Amino acid sequence: MLRKLKKEEKDSLIEDINLQYESCLEIEGLFLSKDEKRESKKIFLYTGERIPDVPAEWTGIHFCTIREGTIIPSIEGAQYIGQTAKKGIDLDYEQAKYVMSGRDVDMPEEKEKGYYILRSGDDVLGIGLADNKKIINQTPKSRRTMQQYRTI
Amino acid sequence: MGINKEFEQYHRRLFSDYDEFIEALRKPARKSIRVNTLKVDRERVEEFLKKNNAAYSPITWCQDGLWIDSDMELDTVEHQLGYYYIQNSSSMIPSLALDPYPGDYVLDMCAAPGSKTTHIAQLMENKGVLVANEASFVRVRALVINIQKAGASNVTVTRRDGVGFERYNQRFDKVLLDAPCSDIGTARKNSQVIARWSIDRIHKLSNLQKKLIASAYNSLNTGGSLIYSTCTTSREENEDVIEYLLKEKREAILEKFEIPGLKTREGLTNKTRKAVRIMPQDNDTESYFIAKIRKTVDQNA
CATH class of the missing domain: 3.10.450 (Nuclear Transport Factor 2; Chain: A,)
Incomplete structure (x- = not known):
């Protein structure tokens, strides 16, 4: 309801x-x-x-x-x-492709543990959970590209 | 592509240029996308296509439509972010014929998987009211995913038999009934639809389509308009359905409409000349049938 x-x-x-x-x-x-x-x-x-x-x-x-x-x-x-969120992580396009295929990626810079807006240039990719030098993937299965990328 | 005799005999009677029709159906479907202007402008998608060295060109009848004439993979980051929808170029036409405006109250009666729903939401600029209905539980999921991906925030999804909308008397300004059909228009991407074709099947579908169009019409406000469309060729599923409605509802008027940039043909019967047939050999698309019906005040009531 x-x-x-x-x-x-x-x-x-x-x-x-x-x-x-x-x-x-x-x-x-x-x-x-x-x-x-x-x-x-x-x-x-x-x-x-x-x-x-x-x-x-x-x-x-x-x-x-x-x-x-x-x-x-x-x-x-x-x-x-x-775009206005300061609590965000900026990724390059290759990392964006990994995020959108459902993979975790390495953190480009050290951040406190928590949820961050993920951006790549002007594109907002959604959200990621920063944890121990990794961005733990939060992309729903229904929104992942089918293309497979190796973990970086 | 295996063509059964029954199919050939039927369609030779229907089209004087049957051989051109079949030749066009044998060609693979031409890829196309629709830019989702709820999220980005066309330049953003064009920039992405250029970066990927994709050959693309505008679809003349849809300002947000693009032909993709290369082997480029379309399941991309940009696609999953909702910047474009992979949509057959002819399936963009019913939403354009519906001509929805931002303040309208609209029903898309057989909405899954959502290509037309999200197109309508885009034309309505996420304003007004858009009810997207789908009877199948499984297909509702696909519909919801596509609505979410498109960012179509003015949509309410319902799951009921389309015939059930009869009770929503005089509720909507515009109704799109893209009816379940024998799908012959999609043969360029799935040739199995021709193998499945039979007279018996189209009669069954025609009966269902007549029930659905009566319900869709009933849910329409006086003065409102109904777009009836199918991606198939048979007269029983197209012109006969329109003639049935015109006979049952005296105040229903079949209206002529034009989609600039698109080559169309008239409906096949005298009473349905104002309806539109789209043939694969004319625009390099799927086959489509589209009719626009206006609900007027019944002067004899």
């Missing part, structure tokens, strides 16, 4: 995102919340004029998951947060 976030809840979520990713996200549209009683809560972004009165399987796009207070954006969520 989806629940529309109230204005203050939306504002608070955006504030949390901006704090966590050191970004200046501003966004139009509704935020909808799902699985509120579970450990991981999913947030959807819906930009339609109004929610249609039909029994829905899915509404809008998955924007982020909130797990134990940590906000983990989807690729699309990361693309919104994207």
